[in-house]
Amino acid sequence: MRFRVSRASLVLGVLPTVYALGQASCVAFQSSASVFSVASNGKAAPILTSADDWPGVHRAVQDFAADIQRVTGVKATVANVTASNASRSSLPIIIGTLGRSSLIDQIVNDTKLDVSGVQGKWEAFMTRVVENPLKGVAKAYVVIGADKRGTIFALYEHSEQFGVSPWYWWADAPIAKHSSLFVSNGGCAHGSPTVKYRGIFLNDEQPALSNWVAAKFTVDEQGGALTDSPFNHLFYTKLFELLLRLKANHLWPTQWSSAFGIDDPLNQFMADYYGIVMGTSHQEPMMSTNAANVNAYWVNGTIRAKPFENVWTLGMRGNGDLPIVGDGIVLLQDITANQTAIFKQVFGDDVDVAEIPQVWALYKEVEGYYQQGLRVDDVVDGCFTMPE
Structure with missing residues (x-):
C-alpha cells in the first residue's frame, strides 16, 4: 500500500497550497x-x-x-x-x-x-x-x-x-x-502538479449546506420545481467550476441521504464534462452507499461509474461512522479482495487493475487495523488522516 497524508480525506487541506500555481x-x-x-x-x-x-x-x-x-x-x-x-x-x-x-x-x-x-x-x-x-x-x-x-x-x-x-x-x-x-x-507555463489529486470532501453537509442548496437549487425564481434532489447538477456544476479555478481536480460528494450518481442522472456526466475526478468517502466504497445487498450494489455502482474518471474508494466501515462488526482485519481483507474481483469483472481483461486509481482511507478504527497488521495490495493508495 502506498501512503498519502491529508486531513480527513485523500485531499482535504491541499487547496490552500495550490490556490495559485506560484509562477x-x-x-x-x-x-x-x-x-x-x-x-x-x-x-x-x-x-x-x-x-x-x-x-x-x-x-x-x-x-x-x-x-x-x-x-x-x-x-x-x-x-x-x-x-x-x-x-x-x-x-x-x-x-x-x-x-x-x-x-x-x-x-x-x-x-x-x-x-x-x-x-x-x-x-x-x-x-x-x-x-x-x-x-x-x-x-x-x-x-x-x-x-x-x-x-x-x-x-x-x-x-x-x-x-x-x-x-x-x-x-x-x-x-x-x-x-x-x-x-x-x-x-506562462506549468508542469505537472506535485499532488496528483487535489480537492475536497463535502462532509457533514446537514443542516447548513443542505438547507442552502435546497433553497437555491431545487426551485426556480417563480417557485417551480427544478429537480427532486437538492444535490443536483445545478449545484455541482457551480462547485466544479470553483474547483477548477482553484486548480483542483477531485471531489468526494455529499453522503448524508445522498447518492451522487443516483440523485441526479446528470451528476456523473457533468463531472466528466467539466473534468472533475470523482471519488467517494471512507464510508462509501466502490462508488456506492447504503446497500442491502452489498456485493450486488457494489457491482452496480462500478458499472454506473465505469465510463467516467474516478478514484475508487476501497474498504468498508460500519453504519454511522462506526466500526464494522466482527473480526475487522480478516473481514476487510476479504472485502478488498472481493472489490478487486469486481474491478476485474466489470472492466474485463483489457484493463489492468493496477492502473485503476484506488484509495483506502485509514480512518479511526481502520488505522488501528493497519497498525495491527492489516495490509492490502501495493496498487492501492493509503490515505492517513490527521486527528480531528
Whole structure:
C-alpha cells in the first residue's frame, strides 16, 4: 500500500497550497513591445478553437471569454476554425489540447514549436506568442494544454491573473476593472502538479449546506420545481467550476441521504464534462452507499461509474461512522479482495487493475487495523488522516 497524508480525506487541506500555481505573472495592464493584446482600445482578440477538442475545454473557453468581459467590458468572439480559415482572424488567441486539437497539432507541426516541456505530462500547460502559426495569421497567443485539464487550468490561471477570483460567484469576490489586458510574449507555463489529486470532501453537509442548496437549487425564481434532489447538477456544476479555478481536480460528494450518481442522472456526466475526478468517502466504497445487498450494489455502482474518471474508494466501515462488526482485519481483507474481483469483472481483461486509481482511507478504527497488521495490495493508495 502506498501512503498519502491529508486531513480527513485523500485531499482535504491541499487547496490552500495550490490556490495559485506560484509562477510569475504573465499578465500586464499596460502596452509595451513585450506583450500581446488580449483586450485594448475597446476591442478584444478573437479566440480560436478546434471543434475536435474536448467539450470541457470548449466550456472553459466560454468562461475565459466571459472573464475578459468581466474585467474590461469588452466581449471577445469565440469560434471553431480550421487551419484553412483561421486567416480571417487578426492577432487571435488560439487555444487547444495537444494531441486532441487538430489546430494545435498543426501549429506545432508547421512551426516546429518545442512542446517537450509539457507533452505527455499530467495537467501541464504552456503559452506563448507564436509568429506565423498558421497561413495568413501573422501572430497569435497560443495556449496549449498537455491534456484536458492542462488546457482548462491554463485558461483559469490567466483569468485569475486578470483579476477574476475563483470565488467571484461563491463569495461575491469583487473583480477589478481594467480598460486593457495584455499577456507577455513569453507567456506562462506549468508542469505537472506535485499532488496528483487535489480537492475536497463535502462532509457533514446537514443542516447548513443542505438547507442552502435546497433553497437555491431545487426551485426556480417563480417557485417551480427544478429537480427532486437538492444535490443536483445545478449545484455541482457551480462547485466544479470553483474547483477548477482553484486548480483542483477531485471531489468526494455529499453522503448524508445522498447518492451522487443516483440523485441526479446528470451528476456523473457533468463531472466528466467539466473534468472533475470523482471519488467517494471512507464510508462509501466502490462508488456506492447504503446497500442491502452489498456485493450486488457494489457491482452496480462500478458499472454506473465505469465510463467516467474516478478514484475508487476501497474498504468498508460500519453504519454511522462506526466500526464494522466482527473480526475487522480478516473481514476487510476479504472485502478488498472481493472489490478487486469486481474491478476485474466489470472492466474485463483489457484493463489492468493496477492502473485503476484506488484509495483506502485509514480512518479511526481502520488505522488501528493497519497498525495491527492489516495490509492490502501495493496498487492501492493509503490515505492517513490527521486527528480531528
